Amino acid sequence: MKVKVLGTGLTKFGEHWDKSLKDLAFAAAKEAIEDSGLDTDKIDAVFVANMLHGKLTGQDHLGALVASNLGIVGGAFRVEAACASGGIAIHLAIQSLMSGTYKNVLVVGAEKMTDAGASEISSALMGAGSEDERKAGLTFPALYALMAKAHMQKYGTTRSHLASVSVKNHYHASLNEKAQFPYEVTLEKVLESPIISSPFTLFDVCPVTDGAGAVVLSSDSTQPGVFITGSAVATDTVDLSQRSSLIEIAATRQAAKEALKQAGVKISDIKVAEVHDCFTIAEILAMEDLGFCQKGEGGKFIQKGSTKLGGSCPVNTSGGLKACGHPVAATGVKQIIEITRQLQGRVGKRQVANADVGLTHNVGGTGGTVVVHVLQT
Numbered sequence: 001m002k003v004k005v006l007g008t009g010l011t012k013f014g015e016h017w018d019k020s021l022k023d024l025a026f027a028a029a030k031e032a033i034e035d036s037g038l039d040t041d042k043i044d045a046v047f048v049a050n051m052l053h054g055k056l057t058g059q060d061h062l063g064a065l066v067a068s069n070l071g072i073v074g075g076a077f078r079v080e081a082a083c084a085s086g087g088i089a090i091h092l093a094i095q096s097l098m099s100g101t102y103k104n105v106l107v108v109g110a111e112k113m114t115d116a117g118a119s120e121i122s123s124a125l126m127g128a129g130s131e132d133e134r135k136a137g138l139t140f141p142a143l144y145a146l147m148a149k150a151h152m153q154k155y156g157t158t159r160s161h162l163a164s165v166s167v168k169n170h171y172h173a174s175l176n177e178k179a180q181f182p183y184e185v186t187l188e189k190v191l192e193s194p195i196i197s198s199p200f201t202l203f204d205v206c207p208v209t210d211g212a213g214a215v216v217l218s219s220d221s222t223q224p225g226v227f228i229t230g231s232a233v234a235t236d237t238v239d240l241s242q243r244s245s246l247i248e249i250a251a252t253r254q255a256a257k258e259a260l261k262q263a264g265v266k267i268s269d270i271k272v273a274e275v276h277d278c279f280t281i282a283e284i285l286a287m288e289d290l291g292f293c294q295k296g297e298g299g300k301f302i303q304k305g306s307t308k309l310g311g312s313c314p315v316n317t318s319g320g321l322k323a324c325g326h327p328v329a330a331t332g333v334k335q336i337i338e339i340t341r342q343l344q345g346r347v348g349k350r351q352v353a354n355a356d357v358g359l360t361h362n363v364g365g366t367g368g369t370v371v372v373h374v375l376q377t
Contacts, residue, residue: 003094003228006216007036008337013211013325014180021112024212025066029108032214044102045075049089049109049329055124056116082128086332087362087371094231097219109333110212128365130239141197143240143366148281150246159199161299163190165280166203168308173319175350180325204280209325213333226343230263230374238368249367252289256372263374267291272342272352274335276363277320317350332362339375
């Protein structure tokens with residue numbers, strides 16, 4: 001498979017109290033279309049990724065809403081797969097191009113979260129969990145904390161290992177003007193920040209964020225550029241208690257295996273990656289389950305600098321969900337944008353040298369849905 005990324009557009013991530021979801025989606029989409037060099041009437045369809053807007057505002061029918069705001073009259077679809085909504089929208093858009101149904105499509109991921117209160121957001125996000133988890137009063141910080149404690153117990157992973165993920169991603173975010181938190185933090189600051197759900201402190205947890213990202217994809221591969229050469233989805237139980245193991249996300253391993261096979265590359269070929277670090281343990285699990293390091297070695301692998309700019313494979317050069325921000329359905333699209341721009345050499349101070357193969361990893365819930373993409377020049 002070979003689908004070209006023609007254009008990218010991204011808003012700043014953060015608190016946009018003066019903008020609506022429609023405003024954010026329009027800004028990102030307009031930038032992506034302009035970057036693609038296409039006229040709007042050449043866009044055959046729009047895929048809009050969103051998880052929360054219907055719950056928080058009552059406004060559904062987002063495919064048509066976004067398409068009509070852009071003056072696009074082709075197909076319009078809303079895609080939801082919890083926090084993997086953006087990655088799944090990319091995957092479905094790719095299928096539509098490969099089938100020959102469309103030639104050029106626009107994918108928009110957008111979320112407007114900061115207008116709602118903390119309890120309302122927590123409740124809405126638990127729509128990605130199971131009914132039993134909701135009835136038990138669990139939240140995602142608590143669910144991932146269970147995974148972190150299991151990993152710590154089995155492999156000796158420490159709070160310092162967790163904190164090193166946050167320190168590294170804040171450093172990357174300090175080089176990214178679009179990041180919600182573009183500043184560095186120390187290991188001590190992370191460890192001494194307020195406990196959210198043990199062992200997590202405030203800086204182990206991704207924030208509530210507004211933002212949007214958009215990409216134009218095309219089946220026309222006649223000219224050089226950046227191409228998505230692997231796209232795979234895998235699923236697992238939504239309920240964490242039904243998993244055979246709390247120390248891995250099996251769907252990550254399955255999706256990565258298939259995406260790498262499609263692209264004809266090995267994990268050792270990946271020069272830069274964006275992975276789903278909704279909590280610091282999630283990046284440690286991703287490093288292990290994707291195959292960047294052995295099981296149980298993720299914390300040490302990150303702490304020694306392997307995933308920092310200048311390391312063997314920089315990860316989350318955007319700042320990741322932790323520091324760039326996590327407008328949930330926009331994240332999977334933002335990951336594609338970051339890797340595309342890395343492969344184009346367009347990210348300035350956070351540029352990875354000789355980046356020609358990249359990977360994105362987007363997770364819904366605690367791993368009920370995982371989508372992995374491989375991009376190449």
